[in-house]
Amino acid sequence: MRALSDTLWRRPRLTIALLLAPPLIWLGVVYLGALAALLVQSFFSIDHFTGQINRTFTLATYAELFRASNFDIILRTVVMAALVTLASAVIAFPIAYYAARYARGRWKALFYLGVMMPLWSSYLVKVYSWKLILAREGILTWGAAKLHLTWLLDGWLALPVVGGNSLSVSATGTFIVFVYVWLPYMILPVQAALERVPPSMLEASGDLGAKPFQTLRHVLLPLAMPGVVAGSIFTFSLTLGDYIIPGIIGSSRRFIGQAVYEQQGVAGNTPLAAAFAMVPILIMAAYLWAAKKKGAFDAL
Amino acid sequence: MSAVTFDDVSRHFGAVRAVDAVSLSIAEGEFFAMLGPSGSGKTTCLRLIAGFERPSAGQIRLFGAPVQDQPPYRRPVNTVFQDYALFPHLNVRDNVAYGLMIAGQAKTDRHRDADAALEMVRLTGYGDRKPSALSGGQRQRVALARALVMKPRVLLLDEPLGALDLKLREQMQDELKSLQRQLGITFIFVTHDQSEALSMADRVAVFNAGQIAQTGTPEDIYFRPETAFVADFVGSSNILPARLVHRFTGRDCPAALRPEALRIVDTGPLLARVTAMSFLGTATRVVLDADSIRLTALLPKDAPRPHIGETVTLDWDASDLHLMAGA
Structure with missing residues (x-):
């Protein structure tokens, strides 16, 4: 035992190598390997008559993504992910700001508890609870009736695309539940970013003549941007890939996750499933590249 | 304005x-x-x-x-x-x-x-x-x-x-x-x-x-x-308590005395024992104990230096003793 610790002490590089080897093998082989396999699969195609996978390089599967019915799915998912991200950021910012700037001691603990606690319970339980809340017989409909706002709810549900028979089978319902489920993933990074902004920075802005709104725009938001981007990576990519929430709550219009699930399972079209699965990865890569270009990480 | x-x-x-x-x-x-x-x-x-x-x-x-x-x-x-x-x-x-x-x-x-x-x-x-x-x-x-x-x-x-x-x-x-x-x-x-x-x-x-x-x-x-607070905070002034000031001036209030105003002489009003010394280049800083009152003196570099433990006699110009409004 002593000889071992002495050897490790004398050879720090060996220590680091030993510490890093297991996670690197995991990341390299299991994780990146799986991604590579996915990438390879997406360049194969399926023989629609025999159902056999044709293992020759082709872009035909990717071309299929642009067929109207498939492209609709991609568009719908991306728009939903963007809206969910935007709404999460808008809701998360004041909460994160309060937690970073004002909450101390007991209140801070309460904040962490409040943000994290929803993550302790099963995701499925939460989604099904929302199904009850959003149902036609649910508390939202009841509340709208009590507030004499039934006309508003019905008017909204009568709208095309976002509406439906009830909130629980509308795109609006899907949106609400997505925002609810991913919100903690936005609050925490934004809070961490805001916590790193020294109070003197905001005072300096006011001292130089900036009104609070100008300080928000020119100092606080740019400095919080790395956190917002980090949070949006979660909300955006989690929405892009999710297939359970739109399956339980929402209209029959499908999302990328559901398309992957169906192509891979029922249809047995692994190449198309792989091509669908590549879409969120490419979108995220493009998104991060654009965020970097825009200077979102300048304050890091 | x-x-x-x-x-x-x-x-x-x-x-x-x-x-x-x-x-x-x-x-x-x-x-x-x-x-x-x-x-x-x-x-x-x-x-x-x-x-x-x-x-x-x-x-x-x-x-x-x-x-x-x-x-x-x-x-x-x-x-x-x-x-x-x-x-x-x-x-x-x-x-x-x-x-x-x-x-x-x-x-x-x-x-x-x-x-x-x-x-x-x-x-x-x-x-x-x-x-x-x-x-x-x-x-x-x-x-x-x-x-x-x-x-x-x-x-x-x-x-x-x-x-x-x-x-x-x-x-x-x-x-x-x-x-x-x-x-x-x-x-x-x-x-x-x-x-x-x-x-x-x-x-x-x-x-x-x-x-x-x-x-x-x-x-x-x-x-x-x-x-006394100002005297103490601004530079390391010696603060003489009221009872000591009373002995020299008859006034019943504390007084400040700057370290450079203290001189070691042959005959003077106050006896003190040297407890520490440090060499500062242009001067020597001497820490003294006079009847349990800690004093600091700053001696010019050409002045004779006492030994640690030695008892010396201190003097100062009356104008350097600055009477204060209380503690």
Whole structure:
């Protein structure tokens, strides 16, 4: 035992190598390997008559993504992910700001508890609870009736695309539940970013003549941007890939996750499933590249 | 007209009286120092002038106009922050031009003014760098330029030299002093370093426990401290207790006696034992024990040096003994 610790002490590089080897093998082989396999699969195609996978390089599967019915799915998912991200950021910012700037001691603990606690319970339980809340017989409909706002709810549900028979089978319902489920993933990074902004920075802005709104725009938001981007990576990519929430709550219009699930399972079209699965990865890569270009990480 | 006036201004945080009924008046064009230990209320006073804190009681006036209900962004003052508070996402030029941008000045105009301000603090050519690429001294100059470009009537400096090393600090002291003379505006700076306050300021307010212990010129503060606290805080003055002063003068109050005023002589009024000595180059610092009262003497380098443990006789000129108003 002593000889071992002495050897490790004398050879720090060996220590680091030993510490890093297991996670690197995991990341390299299991994780990146799986991604590579996915990438390879997406360049194969399926023989629609025999159902056999044709293992020759082709872009035909990717071309299929642009067929109207498939492209609709991609568009719908991306728009939903963007809206969910935007709404999460808008809701998360004041909460994160309060937690970073004002909450101390007991209140801070309460904040962490409040943000994290929803993550302790099963995701499925939460989604099904929302199904009850959003149902036609649910508390939202009841509340709208009590507030004499039934006309508003019905008017909204009568709208095309976002509406439906009830909130629980509308795109609006899907949106609400997505925002609810991913919100903690936005609050925490934004809070961490805001916590790193020294109070003197905001005072300096006011001292130089900036009104609070100008300080928000020119100092606080740019400095919080790395956190917002980090949070949006979660909300955006989690929405892009999710297939359970739109399956339980929402209209029959499908999302990328559901398309992957169906192509891979029922249809047995692994190449198309792989091509669908590549879409969120490419979108995220493009998104991060654009965020970097825009200077979102300048304050890091 | 006074640039800044405090009338019985208090700022309480719960039960803590950070600033307790302070009244002061700072003249236009004055270089004014607020000196005191940490927690004495000097920084809170500065923040009250800037508008980051609101007084619990009393009135603050800038150039005669009450400002306690004005937010910081409406006050004709600018601040150099202790941590400089430069915006990390903006380059140096945009940092300096920030206030002008907020004021709606066109980009070319504000960049020209920012470059002129950078020239004034001798940072020409640094405009395109990020603050993170600058040294501490350079960052401080940027913070100074960012405040001065707004042409404030009062410049507030919160421990402006605290984070700099000794050599840089001395250099910046001279530069701040000449900048203030050149611009002719009021500088108010907060420091816990008494030598800094005495060497730079026209007038000094010594803070203690939320109140001003004494206001005066550096000479007043140094040679004629009014309380034992001031004498003790400003330089290592010896404080003679009332019973000892009574023996020499017949007056019943404590007195301050500067270390350099004490002489070791053959016959004198006070006996003391040498307990420690340290060589300072230009002088020798001797720590003495006179009847359980700790005294410090600063002997010129050509004076004969006593031995540790030796009992010596001390004398001083009566004019050096400065009587104080109580403990």
